[in-house]
Structures are given as structure tokens and as C-alpha cells.
Amino acid sequence: MWNELKPLLEYWLQAAQAEYRWVSAASRSQQSLSSEESFFAFDDDVWLVVKNQYLTASLRNAIEETRRLFRARVGMGRKSFQPHVWLTEANLLTLPALIERWSTIKVEDEDKLDTLVPAYLLWFQMKPGVLEDEIRQLTEEIILAHLSPDWMYWFEQGESALLLAQPLSSLDTGFQLLGSPLADGEESERTSLCQLLYSVIAALESDALLTVRVLVSERMDDARLTKRAILSLAMVHQWFVQRHQQEAQQRLLTFAEGLPYLTLMSIDGSYDRLLLHAASSRVNGYPFPLPPDLAGTLQAMMQAHLNVSEAARRMFVHRNTLLNRIERLRESTGYDVRRFEDALSLYLANEVAKRNSHQKFPGTETE
Amino acid sequence: MARVKLDHIYKKYTADTIVVKDFNLEIQDKEFVVFVGPSGCGKTTTLRMIAGLEDITGGDLYIGDRRVNDVAPKDRDIAMVFQNYALYPHMSVYQNMAFGLKLRKFSKSEIDKRVREAAKILDIEHLLDRKPKALSGGQRQRVALGRAIVREPQVFLMDEPLSNLDAKLRVQMRAEIRKLHQRIQTTMIYVTHDQTEAMTMGDRIVVMKDGIVQQCDTPQIVYSRPANMFVAGFIGSPAMNFLRGEIAEEAGKLYFRAPGFSILLPEGRYATLKSEGAVGKEMVLGVRPEDVHNEEMMLSTYPEAVVDAKVEVTEHMGSEVYLHVSAGSQSMIARVNSRFHFHPGEPVKLAIDLNKIHLFHADTEQAVVFHHTEKTSPVTVDA
Secondary structure, three states: OHHHHHHHHHHHHHHOOOOEEEEEHHHHOOOOOOOOEEEEEEEOOEEEEEEHHHOOHHHHHHHHHHHHHHHHHOOOOHHHOOHHHHHHHOOOOOOOHHHHHHOOOOHHHHHHHOOOOOEEEEEEEEEOOOOOHHHHHHHHHHHHHHOOOOEEEEEEEOEEEEEEEEEHHHOOHHHHOOOOOOOOOOOOOOOOHHHHHHHHHHHHHHHOOOEEEEEEEEEEOOHHHHHHHHHHHHHHHHHHHHOOHHHOOOOEEEHHHHHHHHHHHHOOHHHHHHHHHHHOOOOOOOOOOOOHHHHHHHHHHHHOOOOHHHHHHHHOOOHHHHHHHHHHHHHHHOOOOOOHHHHHHHHHHHHHHHHHHOOOOOOOOOO | OOOEEEEEEEEEEEOOEEEEEEEEEEEOOOOEEEEEOOOOOOHHHHHHHHHOOOOOOEEEEEEOOEEOOOOOHHHOOEEEEOOOOOOOOOOOHHHHHHHHHHHOOOOHHHHHHHHHHHHHHHOOHHHOOOOHHHOOHHHHHHHHHHHHHOOOOOEEEEEOOOOOOOHHHHHHHHHHHHHHHHHHOOEEEEEEOOHHHHHHHOOEEEEEEOOEEEEEEOHHHHHHOOOEHHHHHHOOOOOOEEEEEEEEEEOOEEEEEEOOEEEEOOHHHHHHHHHOOOEOOEEEEEEOHHHEEOOHHHHHHOHHHEEEEEEEEEEEOOOEEEEEEEEOOEEEEEEEEOOOOOOOOOEEEEEEOHHHOEEEEOOOOEEOOOOOOOOOOOOOOOO
């Protein structure tokens, strides 16, 4: 029980860069609490001590919810533990089936998760349905023809997924750089792990005829943080389902893309109205979120590093057509997406609006 | 070898996200069919449904005589080629081509035979020992094709296979894929957003927009008799000119009247225009840039279809010049011989070839369909 809750909570503590320590009953007599610290007792033997300056509303919320769950579920056995409930209740995110599946990895297997670091965890999600043994074997062979993972785990729940750990040291030097997941199809002299993963995806699609999506975790620099890396995969998945339908075809997603999302998540929801108000004040009260066509223009520009010609090429439209749409976007919102600050503001405003308006996210149903 | 039949195929992601609507098509054995349309029109989704990579929401899909909606992709006997080549970086070209067969437990001698045959067809025999890294883009794409050919599938599916190549190589590979089709005589379905690729490669092309098939026919018919304004504007470069105006009847004759000019329509078209209720209605006249002429002979052939225009911009393309002109309040492009010299602001007389005009309903954007028996030309020209 505690083995599962603790790393999750530590994830949030580390994300907040909080200074904290765990205090056991045995060591309590030797330690004292300063006036700048708060403590949270989980049970008699486990106390968490955090410096007050790091206790933001969301961190406090996470700690309280963990404590509540810990107390409610102690002694109930690990099968009944559902981390996604914890996260939902902690008002963070609704987590996908990934976390549920993670909880089914048995504790006695944990030593098998030992990974040579640095490494990335890769999650291959495959359609259609649960794979036959023959195709599973084919899939493994195709993956092993490209990658050299330390370990692999299959998950079969309605559809098949494969979790594997890929140490960087067992890849050719060129592939050790993560690269950008948005560079699919670009003829580039440079190689990267993302390029290699696109090759794996294409090989799986053409040789095993599978629809594949790959999620890449945070970079794992410590083998003890495997579960934290799994959580980062869950977060990538969550960002994915929150995104618009037009992006749903993206086959490769990495945690490294998530900086804007992490930034948004770290903003307390109570500021959303203020942010949107600021964003829509250039044109008197523009009603965010953007409609799909304008959002598509913004998205294409961001993906093309604000290069109009490149964005037009990606959208298969003439440059002048795109310039027209950019102008329309500027007239409607007051933001010119050819300017970095404007594009960024518009992007953040749109994401904030989406998280407030989408009760049901497009793409969720297709998962 | 096989026919492919798509019968009322639908793809929905959610109740209101329908990406393919009522797709009907029968592809004949050994036919080369191209799906073409702008980004997001559903062409790739349709191809992926044929491959089995996407579920079909509604309708029936047949390969040969077998309904394959619920058949696993691997049992559909198809091979796919993508824009990113799907090559194994650590393997040689030979191993890359052999890999799929090895996985399917083919004998060594059979694998060797097939790989060498495919390499010969694709003219890559001298590259068999190289790694993908050491190949150019065009060579990589050839190996990718080779990987599909060795499987000897019933149907080839190609999804924008040339998008990664530069313009020159694309033209060359276009011809090579076409030749390949003639040599191996297999049904091929090819997806592209590039109308030139579609026009030059397909036996038939399927033009799509917003998940709906707009027209499906041979390239010649799609070009010369587009079903609606979308198809007319999408196929052909530079795009067809659209002039807005009204059909007016005067002394028993029908005119296309637009601000600044008026064109006497060929008598042969009167019956259809009248039966379609076009008289007195706002219509769109479509004419391709190559059917707008400045030569004296054409000006005298079609005196009733001469438009007074003003040159706005000229684009020199080598053998010809694209003349961007304004006629009344509307703009138009004419493709004229490069021996003529024009300057911006200069007045110019242009004759519209009345044999080649298209008329569309302004409200529905659908073409007025004229029957072949109708005479379209008001005059005959002595050679």
C-alpha cells in the first residue's frame, strides 16, 4: 500500500521542488521541527515534514488526499487500491487505464523492473484488440530489431499494450538524443530516438499491420524511480486525450513535450478566469476556446516553429491561404501568431479554456 | 489479385465527428485508383480502413468476394507503403526486404528468390548490401516498395509514399510506381493530396472533401467534366477561373451577364439550362486558364465571348505566361504563349473558348450537366 502511495506523493513533492523529509517513529526523538516546517502524520510510524514555503494549495491538497486514502485503505490489501481514484480526488487529473494496469504489476516482480539508467520507459499501445500470440511474437521481433530494452511487459485489457525500458547506453550514439516527436516524416540528417521510434511505428504498421501509438516517459536517471517514470507516461497519455481531434493522429508523444501542460497544471484553477480575461481583452471579450479551424492554424504554426511556409506545407495549403487564416485569427483574437509572445499567449489561453470547457474530451472515446 | 468494394462505408469517432460519410466504390482487379483531396478529407482514414488499421463504423468492405470488416489486417492479404519508409536501420537492404518473409516463416530459397526478383524490378540489385543510412531518399523509398512487393499481396495500399522526396525525385518516382504497376499487375490504391500526382498516376481518381466523395472517374473526365466547383477548383493548376454572373434571356438568346462583360452562350446548351431553371438565376461560369485565349484567331471565332480585361500581374513559366487579369470586378488567369509580352495595367482582349466552359449553380455549387449529343459550339472553324 504505502509502497505505491509514497512514490506518487513524492512525485508531486519533487515537481514542486519542495524540501521535505520522512520521519519515522524511531528517529522522531532525535529530530525536531522548526517553525518553518509543517508535518503530516500518515500513521504513528510515518510522518512527512515539509518546509512551509513550498506548501502550495495543490501540493497541500495532494498530501491531504494521500493521507486520507492511506488511512481509509490501510489493511485493505493492494488489489483494492486504485491510484487513479487518489489522483482524481486530489483534484489533479483523471488518469487512464495505464495506472490501473500499473497497479497489477505484482510486488514480487518489482526486482525485474531493474533498469540500466539513464533510460526511457516506452509504452506501445496497439490496436486492434488483444493480439494473437503470433502477432505478439511478431511485434516483439520488430521492436527488438530496432531497440534493445532491459525488460518488457505485456498488458492485455481490451487492447494490447507493451511497456518496456530502453537504456540509452544500448542505443547507437545518434539515437541517444530524444529529439522532437513532431519531426515525423522530415528528411533530416540528424538522428534521434524519436526518429527511431517513428521507424518502429512504421515497421509495426507495415509488417504487423497494427495501429500503434508510442508514449515516451521522462528520462529515468535513477532505477528506483521506475514508478515515477510510469506516472509520467500516464500524464503524457492524459495530455494526449485532452488534445483536439486533429492531433489525435499523432503517433508519438513524449513527456518532454509536456512543459506547457505542467506549467498549466501548476497554475491553480482559480486563476483560470483571470488568465482568460487577460487573454480575451485584446478584442473585447473573445470567447475562448478557439473554434477548430483557428485552433488548427495556431497548432500548425506552433509545430512549424512559427514558420508560415513550413506550416502551410504541413497543412497542404498554399502559403497565401494560411496567411489569410492567420489574418483572420488576428482579427478575431487580436493575437498575431507570427509573433512568439502572441502565439504563446494564445496557446496558453486556449489550453486554459479547453480545460474549463471540455467535460468530455474529443478523442477519449476512440481510446 | 482482387477487386475491392466499399459499400456505404462510414467512419465516426464520436456522434458528431464523422470523418468518412457513405463511401461507395468498386475497384476492379489490377486497377490503379488514387484517393485525392485536401488535408483532413478522410482519404487516409479510408485507406486505413481497407488495411484494417482503423475499424469500420458502418458499411461493408469486400476484398475479392470476401467481406473483410471483421478480418484481421494480417489476413486481408494487403501490403502498405508509407511516407516514412519503415526501414530497419541496423539491417542491410537485403535483410530489410527479407525480414517480413522471415517472420512469416518462408523458406530461405523462396525468400532469396523473391528479394532478388523485387530488387531487379526496382533496379536496386546493386544496393542489396547497403544499410538504409547509406541510401538516398529515392532509394529508400524503392526499398520500402520492395518490402511490400516481396509479400506478393492481393492489394497494394500506398499512403503519400512520395511526400518525403524532393520535387524532381517525386516526378521520377511517380513514373516508376506507374511502371511498377504495369509490371506486377496488382490492384493499387494510392493516397495523395497532390492533384498532379493523382492526375498522372490513376486509372481512376476519387476526389474527396470533408469525408464525402465528390467525384470518381478517369482523370480526363474529372478534369473535363468536374461534378462541382470543389472538384473543378481542386484539379488543375493553375486552378479553374470562376466568374459569377446571371443567365439572362434576350431575344431568344441566353447570355451570361457579369458586371463589366457579357457572354453569348452556345445555343446547344439552351435546353439544359432552361430545364435546370438556370435562366434568371445567379450562376458561376468556370473556365480553365488554358481555355482563355488572346490570339486573333480565337478572338474572331468567339466574338460574343470576348472579355475586355486589364493585366494585373504576369508570371513567366518559360514556354507560357500566366496572365493574371481583372475583368469587371472579377479576376481571372489566362495561360498564353510566351511570345506575347504584357505589362501590368495594360488592357487586353481575351476570348473564352465556349466549347470548354462549365456552368455551376451558385447556390449548390453543382455543375450543370450537358449531354454529349448537345452541340456546344456556335461556329465551326475552318482549319
